[in-house]
Amino acid sequence: MRINMVAFGALAVALGWWSPSPDPVRGLAAPRHPAAVAGRAEIGLEWEPVDGALDYEVLWSTERDPRAGKAARIEGVQPGFVHRGLEPGVEVQYRIAARSAEETSKPSRKVSATPGGPYGLLRLGTGRVVDCAEGEVVEVPIERRIHTVVCAEGYLEEELAAGTFGRDVESWEQDVFTVWPYDELREAFVVWTLATPSAEHISATNPQRAATAFLVPLTEDGRGIHSSVPLGGDTARRVWEALADFPFPAEEFYPRGGQTSMIAKNLLVALLVLDPARGRSGLSGRARRLENPRDSGERISASIAHNRVHELSHALARLQDEYLDHDQTLGADLPRKPKSAVISNVVKDPSEEQLPWRHLLVGGEINPDVEGLVGAFGDPRIGYHSEFKCLMNGTHDNADFYGGRGNLRVRRFCNFCRELMFLRIYERVGILDDTGRSLETWTRRYRGPFYELHGFAVPDTVPQQNSEGEPVFQDCRR
Ligand SMILES: [Zn+2]
Known part of the structure; x- marks a missing residue:
């Protein structure tokens, strides 16, 4: 597969840290590698971002080559723009120009697509x-x-x-x-x-x-x-x-x-x-x-x-439910002792070496609310996970155990689900390759930069303990 690495400057721009100014001598370059993706009555457009561009204009026509001045124009768009309300079966031709505060670039090379078929294009992520x-x-x-x-x-x-x-x-x-x-x-x-x-x-x-x-x-x-x-x-x-x-x-x-x-x-x-x-x-x-x-x-x-x-x-x-009610069982694909190939936000064995999220148990900057970080949720005979409050708890209250009705309904993921989501998305798009050791690779190469990039501190892998020195996640048995 093809993955292009873009220089650090592009990352800085993507994250809004730094905005380069256009070279006054060379001027604003025309967007390169334009591509069009057709949906039912939509066409999605993407192109390589141009250094110095604030936004872009899309020139389009169903009749002729859409050169500047002779075609309809959509201003102020970004790569991933979806042109909607088109007539199925009618080809649309496009050229894209970059814009800065001072100038507009030459239009890109032409791309075209014909909307049709049953699949509507709602959102075109640029990858x-x-x-x-x-x-x-x-x-x-x-x-x-x-x-x-x-x-x-x-x-x-x-x-x-x-x-x-x-x-x-x-x-x-x-x-x-x-x-x-x-x-x-x-x-x-x-x-x-x-x-x-x-x-x-x-x-x-x-x-x-x-x-x-x-x-x-x-x-x-x-x-x-x-x-x-x-x-x-x-x-x-x-x-x-x-x-x-x-x-x-x-x-x-x-x-x-x-x-x-x-x-x-x-x-x-x-x-x-x-x-x-x-x-x-x-x-x-x-x-x-x-x-x-x-x-x-x-x-x-x-x-x-x-x-x-x-x-x-x-x-x-493949995140598991984090509501561990009495009648809840873990997925059949979770063995009693997780092997390295098993990556889950919920585990059956609370021993430190079996907890993929044990780095979170210390609390600290990531989880200052130590009370909310016990390692077990619900009945610990059923399973363990890292935090109280997570969307994987769904709308369940687990009122038998914690919090009472409604207290645990949140619109956030717990920190380990967040890591897992990144890991799985990286696997799916090919950033993390298939060695069957994704979690090890993640832990070794990605976890540190991941926490750093998002302003978290990397905790030590020490389980939270009570005053007797026992892991707190053993304490919520009832
Ligand atoms: Zn979670």
């Missing part, structure tokens, strides 16, 4: 992601970015036409990309929509048989997604079929074996399920791996229904 170990911006090629397809499930034709799904997608996007680190890493994601109509609503009275687009089954009480969405069942078949013509198909897979076995790295699915009682996306969610019906063993991670950031993070990063 420019900071590799914190190298201190550089990496340009992830488009086929290696995380293509996230948000699909409509249980929306009738007239609801799609009335914009119900569009509003739900907007709200999903707002939810996801305003939480750290999704906002920081947003350029790694290309987000698409697929508005397949359903013949009928998802139904509590007929929970497993409604004629919906993806045949997602409901629980008997109709309030959530049934836990039995099978790996290779109807929903998996429908999702793979729906993506058969997707322009960036599942091509990069985690290697066989372990907790990420054969999961597509470059493709992710989010099914928004219309709750007919509320007239919008809802219902308690699930994350599932959906197997290719061709029996290839290939899988796509999917988040289904509500608790949007929570479910997406299950699907994206």
